[in-house]
Amino acid sequence: MAATFGTIGGGQFEGRAAARPQVMRELVRLDPSTSFWYMHHPARWMLVKGEWLPWLSKLQADPGVSNVDQGGDTAASEVAKRRRGWTIIPWDAEPGGYVVAYDGVAGTVHLSKWEVPKQVAGQTRIQSDSDGYWAFCKRLVADGYIDLPDPDFITIQIERQQKKVDEWREKAPSSPFHRDALANEEALLDGMRAAMERLYAPPVVGDDAPAAPAPKPRRGRA
């Protein structure tokens, strides 16, 4: 017996979750922003929670900014940045990508996966998962996207902190602010030195202490 279109599926229909009318959609109340790539320069490292981690920057696909062309093509911008020593971090360096797009009131809003917008008392706030972000930065070194820093770049920062501590020691006897904060600055200086030693120390087999990340072969941008 020939089937007719009316009988296909046996009269069964599949439903889907109802959606709000277009005008009632909840949109992120942030200015629109373009997608971006993280990038890193060999000189940019920062001490975070006792570890030297790469300090990332953003390459925005924003037409008119840093040689991104009218269509949002970042090719010329990437060439200029690479020529100056920057490394562009591919999206797939993080499983699922590290850029998330939201529908905003005035256009698409792009944020990192560690920034989640939320509405609080009529205001838009960004909930930041900074631990997740720094773990990602650490993985970039372990996975070979970013090389270990030249010791000079770390030494410069330690010397800068040393100068600050010296200056604050001089001020401490006459300034309650510097006297109170001096201990923190000295601890920071000690932490910088200890983290630098750990960064370049060869991994010890059987040691429970976190080993310095061993760079893997560099991977290019996807």
Added chain:
Amino acid sequence: MANEVYFSGLSGNARVAAILNQFVVTKLTDTASLVNHPSITQLRSMNGSGSTVVQVPVVSWGANAMASVAENSTVSNTALTTTNANVTIARQALRRQISDLAQLTSAGIALDVTLDNIAADMVLAYNKRVTTMIAALSSGFSSSVGSTTVDLTVANFYAAIFQLQLNSADGMFTAILHPQQINDLISSLRSETGPGQYLATSQDQVQAKGPGFRGNLFGVDIFASANVPTATAGVDYLGMMIAPGAIGVATATAAPILGGATIASQSPILVEIERDASSGSSIVVGSAFVGVAELDDLRGVGILSDL
């Protein structure tokens, strides 16, 4: 007694629920503008240039000193280092649409929502966009000072000055900071001792240097902008300190074009009014072609501090 005349009886008939005030209050927003700021290098107009990219030659004039030469020795050639920085322009635009009914019912008061004022607002829209584009460049300097989740201090401010000085940058330095960074900097200043002094801005300085100018600290002009970007997953602001020549801006205008259009004086902004007769409304489109980019990496330093 009966039939008294009460407001409640008149309301909606001889009285109205509300009337418009004779002036409009401008909603508070950041109108700081780096357009035409002296610290930003204005590059050539791209009109008639044959390209969307302007290439700025960077030549190391003055970098090589003469050296002593022995008698009867030949002087060998010393290379002149040259490089370049490019700036690519792209269209920036804003469109608004106002219905005839909204236009004809305007009360004729200053700053009311009218076709004229919408057109005039395009200048502010342009300023805001260019300022945002310039502020976004703070992320691209290879040198940076400050720490994540730590308030900006005078020590960081000094570190930025020292970095520029170590790079032999000269001219007037300008710090472009988020208002929160400036608040933290001023708080830090309260604990400082010595001759350093923060010179707050005056009205005539704002007129001369544009909205957003906040004063001068240690010889550095401080400029506040809420468009300074966040960094490190949104927990910090990333401002910058620059010397002249760090950043360049190139512009072009679509004018002159055929049809009715207005060109904002001394700017590349073109404002066009489109008529949509079928919907009974007028469309105002403001546009300009702008590109910003870093010209010399050594003339800028990023300044990172807590939100």
